[in-house]
Amino acid sequence: MPNKTINSQLNQKSKAKSETRQFEIFNDKHIQVTTNNLVEEKSFSINLGLLEPWPVRHRKISIAWLAAVLYFFISTIIYIFYLTSNINSGLLGKLMPLIVIFILATIASLIMFYYRSPNVTEFRSRYAGCVLLSFLYNKPTPEIFEKFIDEMRARILTASQNIKMDKRRMLVIELKELDRLKNEGILDEQRIKQAHQRVQHLNFTP
Numbered sequence: 001m002p003n004k005t006i007n008s009q010l011n012q013k014s015k016a017k018s019e020t021r022q023f024e025i026f027n028d029k030h031i032q033v034t035t036n037n038l039v040e041e042k043s044f045s046i047n048l049g050l051l052e053p054w055p056v057r058h059r060k061i062s063i064a065w066l067a068a069v070l071y072f073f074i075s076t077i078i079y080i081f082y083l084t085s086n087i088n089s090g091l092l093g094k095l096m097p098l099i100v101i102f103i104l105a106t107i108a109s110l111i112m113f114y115y116r117s118p119n120v121t122e123f124r125s126r127y128a129g130c131v132l133l134s135f136l137y138n139k140p141t142p143e144i145f146e147k148f149i150d151e152m153r154a155r156i157l158t159a160s161q162n163i164k165m166d167k168r169r170m171l172v173i174e175l176k177e178l179d180r181l182k183n184e185g186i187l188d189e190q191r192i193k194q195a196h197q198r199v200q201h202l203n204f205t206p
Contacts, residue, residue: 003027007155010148012139016115023135025151029159033133044186046132048152049159050174051123055149057137062116069113072106121149126160127171127202128195130178130187171199 010023019037025048026032032045079099119137124130138145163170178195181187 008148008151010135010144012136014118014136016118021136023133023148025155029155029162031133031152042186044181044184046177046181047159048156049163050125050177051132051156052126052129053153053156053160055121055123055135055153057119057121059117060120060134062113065109065113065116068109069106072102072109076102076106123152123156125174125178125195127167127174128178128199130191130195132181171202175199 004026005028006024006026007028008025012021012023013019014021017037019035021036022034024032024034026045029048030045031048032043034041034043076099079095079102083095083099121135121137122131123133125132135145135149165173175196178187178192182189182192
């Protein structure tokens, strides 16, 4: 991009996903996000005026690892219950190694669930509520993270105040941007569909 002036930068790394993220605020009112992992590199940029200035923090649950934890835990309980209900030396020798394996698998799945379900801080689009930016909470350090997020909020508010369009026109621009990000492979079809469903319930007063 010609005449690109970088205002601020944040670099984050996820060891669980072997992924690095770089966030660059540039030209006062834009942000570029570059994500690298073992498979691919993705990069996109958006105008900060499209974002809701108040981020949401939550834990991004890994459904797959949660299911693994529940499966191994329930299986362990069933085997233990069966063993205590039918105690004999032969059965004990057969089932005990299996129970130990399931206990270890439960612990391992729980550890992976923790690492694959990070705390994140997310910025959503202003009207459609679609998550566009996701930050690993307090990475690389709480001080650097908070400083960057505070700057994000301030610049989003400033960018929003400088927009001289009505809400309906801004919504049209936002939906076009979401479609662009879908075409670039940043957003999936399901998130776009949910965004369009949400805006159907908006009621802009004249």
